[in-house]
Amino acid sequence: xxxxxxxxxxxxxxxxxxxxxxxxxxxxxxxxxxxxxxxxxxxxxxxxxxxxxxxxxxxxxxxxxxxxxxxxxxxxxxxxxxxxxxxxxxxxxxxxxxxxxxxxxxxxxxxxxxxxxxxxxxxxxxxxxxxxxxxxxxxxxxxxxxxxxxxxxxxxxxxxxxxxxxxxxxxxxxxxxxxxxxxxxxxxxxxxxxxxxxxxxxxxxxxxxxxxxxxxxxxxxxxxxxxxxxxxxxxxxxxxxxxxxxx
Amino acid sequence: xxxxxxxxxxxxxxxxxxxxxxxxxxxxxxxxxxxxxxxxxxxxxxxxxxxxxxxxxxxxxxxxxxxxxxxxxxxxxxxxxxxxxxxxxxxxxxxxxxxxxxxxxxxxxxxxxxxxxxxxxxxxxxxxxxxxxxxxxxxxxxxxxxxxxxxxxxxxxxxxxxxxxxxxxxxxxxxxxxxxxxxxxxxxxxxxxxxxxxxxxxxxxxxxxxxxxxxxxxxxxxxxxxxxxxxxxxxxxxxxxxxxxxxxxxxxxxxxxxxxxxxxxxxxxxxxxxxxxxxxxxxxxxxxxxxxxxxxxxxxxxxxxxxxx
Numbered sequence: 078x079x080x081x082x083x084x085x086x087x088x089x090x091x092x093x094x095x096x097x098x099x100x101x102x103x104x105x106x107x108x109x110x111x112x113x114x115x116x117x118x119x120x121x122x123x124x125x126x127x128x129x130x131x132x133x134x135x136x137x138x139x140x141x142x143x144x145x146x147x148x149x150x151x152x153x154x155x156x157x158x159x160x161x162x163x164x165x166x167x168x169x170x171x172x173x174x175x176x177x178x179x180x181x182x183x184x185x186x187x188x189x190x191x192x193x194x195x196x197x198x199x200x201x202x203x204x205x206x207x208x209x210x211x212x213x214x215x216x217x218x219x220x221x222x223x224x225x226x227x228x229x230x231x232x233x234x235x236x237x238x239x240x241x242x243x244x245x246x247x248x249x250x251x252x253x254x255x256x257x258x259x260x261x262x263x264x265x266x267x268x269x270x271x272x273x274x275x276x277x278x279x280x281x282x283x284x285x286x287x288x289x290x291x292x293x294x295x296x297x298x299x300x301x302x303x304x305x306x307x308x309x310x311x312x313x314x315x316x317x318x319x320x321x322x323x324x
Numbered sequence: 325x326x327x328x329x330x331x332x333x334x335x336x337x338x339x340x341x342x343x344x345x346x347x348x349x350x351x352x353x354x355x356x357x358x359x360x361x362x363x364x365x366x367x368x369x370x371x372x373x374x375x376x377x378x379x380x381x382x383x384x385x386x387x388x389x390x391x392x393x394x395x396x397x398x399x400x401x402x403x404x405x406x407x408x409x410x411x412x413x414x415x416x417x418x419x420x421x422x423x424x425x426x427x428x429x430x431x432x433x434x435x436x437x438x439x440x441x442x443x444x445x446x447x448x449x450x451x452x453x454x455x456x457x458x459x460x461x462x463x464x465x466x467x468x469x470x471x472x473x474x475x476x477x478x479x480x481x482x483x484x485x486x487x488x489x490x491x492x493x494x495x496x497x498x499x500x501x502x503x504x505x506x507x508x509x510x511x512x513x514x515x516x517x518x519x520x521x522x523x524x525x526x527x528x529x530x531x532x533x534x535x536x537x538x539x540x541x542x543x544x545x546x547x548x549x550x551x552x553x554x555x556x557x558x559x560x561x562x563x564x565x566x567x568x569x570x571x572x573x574x575x576x577x578x579x580x581x582x583x584x585x586x587x588x589x590x591x592x593x594x595x596x597x598x599x600x601x602x603x604x605x606x607x608x609x610x611x612x613x614x615x616x617x618x619x620x621x622x623x624x625x626x627x628x629x630x631x632x633x
Contacts, residue, residue: 236478237490261610264490265345268355283473284415286482290490295358 100203101144101151103169104162105131106311107183110196111160112137113212113313115203120154130279133307133315148172158202186312188248189220196314216314224254224324228273231258235278235287237267245312249304250276253323268295275301276323325573329587333368336594340364343601362496366488367597367615368590369496370556373503373548374398375589376582378563380510383517383578384541385445388568392549393560395453397432399460401546402483404428405554406464410471422498425554426546432456433542440538461558485616486559488597499555506547507586513540514579521578559616562589565623568630596622 098120102108108126111119112134119141125131126138144150146166151159156178161170163184170180181202186192193213200209230250232240239259240246247257255274260266267275277291308319341360342349351360374392381390392398408414408424439452464483468476516537519527524534553559566588567581574580596618603613 262345262604263612265351265355265359268359269346269352283471283476284409284412285471285473285476286409286479293358293490293492295354298354 097157099155099157100160101154101156101158102126102160103144103146103151103166104160104183106162106185106313107160107199108132108138109134109311109313110183110199111203112141114196114200114208115205116141118203120156121151129307130305131307131310133313148176152176152178160199160202185245187243187245189216189252189316191245192216192312192314192316195312212314216317219314219317220252220320221324223252226256227254228256229258230255230274230276230323231260231267231272232276233267233278233291235285235291237263237290245309245316246276249309249316249319249323252320255323264290264293264295267299271299273300274323275299277301277303278306279303325570326583326587329584329591333587333591333594336591336598337364337368340367340594340598340601343598345601345604358493359490362491362493363488363597364594366491366496366499366552366556367593369500369503370488370552370559371562371590371593372507372586373552373589374559374562375566375592376507376510376586377545377548378565378589379567379578379581379585380513380517380541380545381563382567383581384513384520384538385440385449386521387445387449388571389450389564390445390453391561391564392429392545393558393562394457394564395432395436395450396456396458396460397429397436397545397549398553398558398560399457399464400432401425401429401550401553402558403460403464403467404431404550405557406467406483408554410468410473410476418494418498421495421554422502422551425552426502426550428460429546429550429553430543432460433546437538437542441535481614483557485614486553486557487615488556488593489600489612491555495555499551502547502551503549506544506549509540509544510548511582511586513537513544514582516540517578517582521576556615559593559619561616561619561623562592565619565627566592569623569626572630592619592623 098118100111100118101120102111102122105123105125108122109132111122116137121142121144122138124143124145127135127143129135132138146169148169151173159173159178159180161180161182163182174180183195186195196209196213200206232246232250234240240257241259242257250257258272275296280288302323304319304322308315341356341364344351344360346355377392381392382388404424404427405421408420413420435456436453440449443449461484465480468480516532519530519532520534520537527534567585570581570584570588574584596615599618600612600615603609
């Protein structure tokens with residue numbers, strides 16, 4: 078997984094420093110794409126990009142100005158292009174479009190095929206199609222063949238939310254040989270009918286009730302695996318690393 | 325009355341152990357011992373603390389609106405708990421959470437009783453309590469908005485409305501010991517409250533100093549409410565409703581109301597939590613409603629009927 082990340086970083090390295098920094102990203106997922114594919118063009122990224130528990134580009138983001146969803150602050154950077162997510166801050170995006178800035182919105186892929194399509198589109202928008210293709214090739218090389226069937230797995234998220242089949246977590250589980258199951262009914266339902274594997278996020282640095290429930294002793298009897306949140310929070314080539322951890 | 329309430333509480337606890345997300349009936353041992361028993365114990369303990377605290381506050385203040393929730397003592401305790409939780413103190417030491425709750429409740433209690441000593445226990449006292457409760461909930465929202473966790477703000481509801489679901493047995497123990505100590509302290513105030521009901525001068529002539537009674541009441545209420553609110557959040561209404569609900573059956577003597585209010589508070593909270601768990605089975609809900617919502621829905625109509633009489 079480390080080799081995969083290094084390979085992805087290397088894609089972005091041999092770059093002329095002269096290009097104008099005129100792309101602003103307002104969403105963690107586009108932050109990661111921007112800083113992986115065209116770091117030399119990044120004028121600002123969101124503050125979440127600096128959080129190493131969520132972001133795979135935390136080190137690179139530390140050297141880029143952070144910006145919030147604030148139209149005035151974004152316009153002050155004179156961007157040619159603003160990258161944003163599908164949810165949140167829609168009013169800010171509308172205001173930016175009104176002033177003539179090009180705003181491109183990306184959703185979150187829910188499968189590895191979706192990641193390939195998304196990264197092709199991202200690389201095209203950033204004008205680095207070759208680098209996009211290289212990132213996808215790195216992911217495909219890192220993605221080992223599907224594992225043999227191994228039973229059910231529940232991907233548990235904070236607040237006891239369980240990931241359904243049509244999510245990137247579901248895709249990771251299927252590739253690792255598990256049948257993803259979603260559960261409602263809380264802790265009790267989970268303990269009453271335990272899966273073969275419980276996948277949990279790595280504990281964040283700061284406590285919350287949402288995370289506290291994941292350490293309840295009633296769950297101690299179920300085999301578990303831990304996957305860092307940053308590998309799936311935004312699906313990207315690095316998500317192949319989550320499959321590795323479960324295989 | 326006390327015996328009947330105790331029987332009702334036992335029945336409710338039994339039902340509480342047989343209902344949950346895993347379905348109806350006797351669950352496997354893990355679920356019974358690690359999930360349902362802590363939940364039931366916590367509801368009993370927190371409810372008992374709130375019920376008896378309401379009865380003592382109403383007796384000591386001679387004001388039927390006195391309630392740890394309405395007057396902000398629960399709010400101050402939740403605030404203390406939330407600060408300890410989100411800023412990492414609770415992770416550093418398990419004792420930090422109940423201690424911070426106690427500290428918050430003590431601060432609230434001292435502020436309120438101090439106000440009562442200067443300005444009396446009438447309408448102004450209730451207004452001062454409501455002001456304290458507003459400050460506590462505003463500070464709680466502020467603390468959580470500033471907390472370094474993206475989920476913190478979404479959890480504001482848990483702290484304002486309360487929840488006993490999925491707490492660990494260790495957390496239940498940490499809350500139960502101080503609450504039990506507080507209840508024991510408050511239950512011994514019966515004769516002092518009876519004397520105080522005759523007026524401060526009469527009480528003094530009987531050898532009961534009003535200021536000393538208030539000090540003991542404040543300390544007992546802080547213990548009985550503080551650690552509970554630090555673990556489950558602020559559950560309103562129990563302390564207000566239960567004594568008012570039981571007074572017609574028990575009589576006006578404040579001392580006679582203590583045990584029934586303790587048991588009645590426990591009954592109300594276990595019943596509300598039972599309903600919270602049944603709600604997703606009966607209604608098209610994806611999650612269990614918060615406990616404070618149900619205590620208000622269960623208790624408020626009774627209070628309205630009583631107020632009309």
